[in-house]
Amino acid sequence: MTFLDNLISPYYTQVLIFVGIYIIMALGLNLITGVTGQLSLGHAAFMSIGAYTAALLSIKAGFPLWASLLSGAVMAGLFGVVLGFPTLRLTGDYLAIATLGFGEIMVVVFYNLKITGGALGLSPIPIKTNLVNVYLLVVLAVLVMYRLQHSRFGRALLAIREDEIAAESMGIHTTRYKILAFAIGSFFAGLGGGLYAHRVSYIAPGDFGFMKSIEILNMVVLGGLGSIPGAILGAGVLASIPEVLRGLRDYRMLFYGALLVAMMVFRPNGLLGGVNFRRLVLRTVRTLTGDRRPAGGDKTGVRG
Amino acid sequence: MIFELIVQQLVNGLTLGSTYALIALGYTMVYGIITLINFAHGEIYMVGAFVGLYLVTAMQWNLLAAMAGAMAFCMVMGIVIERVAYRPLRRSTRLSALISAIGVSIFLYSLMLLIRGAQPTRFPKIFPDRMLSLGVAEISLLQLFILAVSALLMIGLHYLVQKTRVGKAMRATSQDYDTAALMGIDVNQIISYTFAIGSSLAAAGGVLVGMYFNAVFPLMGYQAGLKAFAAAVLGGIGSIPGAMLGGVLLGVLEMLGVAIGLSSYRNAIAFTILILVLLIRPTGLMGRQIQRKV
Incomplete structure (x- = not known):
């Protein structure tokens, strides 16, 4: 790690680490929204569950990094099952609405819980996330996602996306597959959240609101739904755009909004879609x- | 004592709820016709509040004229947004239109942040602080005004949708887009009308809420937009009476929640109710049953 520190300035290290974290979370959402076709508007809620779980285990129980990360991710996955079980039986936009609501509820819950520090947030979380472990996990996530998409399971998910009724009549247990995909996607969001917490050292409920979910969704849609290279490109572009646009100062978000509209109008299937x-x-x-x-x-x- | 408190919160909730209903109508009408969750709708409401405020303070218009001005402004804005950001995406996936809507939303609130800054602006006091007694509870003149205006607008909308040619075309388009086009309805024009009407109702809601909470600020569309959307879904998305019912219901339940000491969970109340109702009745309270066709 020390030799990398000398090669890359701390500023770029930070940007690259965030890009890596976003790639992991975007890959998770890509499985839910891109591959299975289920719109989730609450990915940041699962990120927050992973972040708080991992951070608390690190601070209060002194867990090593890998154990905290894994527990956070598993916790997020479990919440995915709990939320997915009632909502994924329904078709249409219900998952979108339920996840949106769930995201808002989690923010309020974290504001009010004693153990998460309420509005003050949690700190100091030991800073253990670095370029090496983030990108090791990125490679691992890409491999897992690639194997998943090109397996029997992945093909079933694609069939659900293309036509749920046809998939069902082919003998695919659609509800079970959708819940599984949702849980795995949430698992990766939780993993990203844990990494995030161990990088910024301070987390508060406001970090994980609706806009954060939208940010991750933008990455997946911009890159091209269902495309792994797309999710990586989308996360890379959108996680670094605020840094690139930093020179514009106050006009940054204005450009970001206009850019989203323009990209969708001119490339509606995403940069790498199709x-x-x-x-x-x-x-x-x-x-x-x-x-x-x-x-x-x-x-x-x-x-x- | 407890009874009086509940009745009082009922009055407050009804006032708040009728403004939610005004915003929810725009969500539900747009969703009913092009199945798009128009995330820019909350920002249209915010812009409406600012335009109303500007007309009242800088131009010295009277309140009703300022409200009409704000509604007209947002009407045009709604049509322009649909033309620029949604119409080119009509035939692509719904998700790209959704992201485009989010882009518009970010653009609009960042623009207002640049122009006005994040600090809330106060609305000049127009109604005296007099309370009218209703026996067990009290209602302020402002609350009465909000209730009256919302009711009038909703009756107007009902008339427009149920009794006029345009309304008939709107209902036909929301029932079946392609067939409506085949029947000679100019679908693009109907969509423009829908955006215009929805946006003007949101603008009216913005001015009313700006007065009620005495604060107009660029991020006011965020929570209000999400809650109004929840209201639209609660009532059954695509259903106009449903949006009215959902809005009023959410407002009342939120205020009752505050009354029983859940004020720190205030923003979670709407969404918890929403999720619970969806579990029992997935199409919302007044939504149509959707036939699954192969």
């Missing part, structure tokens, strides 16, 4: 090696 990566790579390799055969289509239905 891009088939295997095909892209194959084509590039063939062009480079001078092979003129047309690239074979990947018919598995995984968009990009």
Whole structure:
């Protein structure tokens, strides 16, 4: 770690760590919203559950980092099951509405609970998150997500996204799959929350409001729904844009809002939505090696 | 004593709830027609409050004229927002329209933050602090005004939607978008009307709430927007009477919650009720049953 510290200035280290944390959380939401097609507007609530659980275990029980992170993530996943169980049986926008409500409720609960420090928040949380452990977890998350999406489970989720009734008639237990996907996605949000808490050392309920959920959703939609490289790109771009726009000072959020509208109007499927990566790579390799055969289509239905 | 307290909170809740209802109507009408959760709606309400405030203080208009001015301004704003940010996305996924709406919302409140700063501005006192006695409870002149204006606007809306040609076209479009277009309804125009009406109601709500809480600030649309949305869903999203009922109900329950000592959980009350109701009646209190078709 020390040799990395000398290579990268603390400012860039901080930005890169946040990008990594957002990639993990965006991958989680991508599984729920991108792959399974269930809109969640409360991802930050699961992030906050992970953050508070991990932070409390570190401070009060002296857990090592990995144990706190894991407990936080598992706790977020459990809450995912609890919230998903009644709401995911329904079709339509009910998950969106329930998660939105859940997010607002969690903020109020954290404001009022004694153990989480109420409005004052929790501090000091030991600073243990660094570039190495964040990016190790990013690689792990990408691998897990890739394996998940290209498994029987992932194909079932895609089928649910494309047509729930057809999926059901093919023998897919849609409710169980949706709850599982939601729980796994929430698990990753909780993991990101734990990493976040151990980086900033101070967390308060206001950090995890509706706008934070929206921020993560923007990353997934901007990158391209259902696309793992898309979620990574979206998180990378949107987590660093506020830093890039810092020169604009007060006009920063104004530009951010206008940029969101413009990006959606001109690229409604996201930056990488509908891009088939295997095909892209194959084509590039063939062009480079001078092979003129047309690239074979990947018919598995995984968009990009 | 307890009874009087409850009746008093009922009056307060009714006032608050009727403003929620005004905002919720915009959510429900837009959702009913293009199934978009218009997250910029709370910001339209905020802009409406600011325009009303400006007309009352800087231009010295009287209150009703200022309110009409704010409604007209937001009407145009609603139409422009739909043209610029939603219409190009009509045929793409619903999520991209949702993100676009969030972009508009961020844009609008950041713009107001730049112009006015985060500090709340006070609304000049128009109504004297006189309380009218209702026997067991009291109602202020301002509360009476809010109730009267909201009721009038809602009756007007009901008339517009149920009795006029435009209203008929709106109902047809919300029932079946494509068939309505085939029947010769200019769907784009109807959507513009819907945004115009919804936005003007939100503007009226903004001016009323600005007076009621005596504060107008750029972030006022955030909580109010979320709660009004909750109200719309509670009543059954897409249903106009549902939005009215949901708004009033949430306002009353919120004030009763405060009365029994839950004031620090005030912002969670609306959403807890919402989730509980959805578990029992997923289509909301007055929502249509949706037929699942293969």
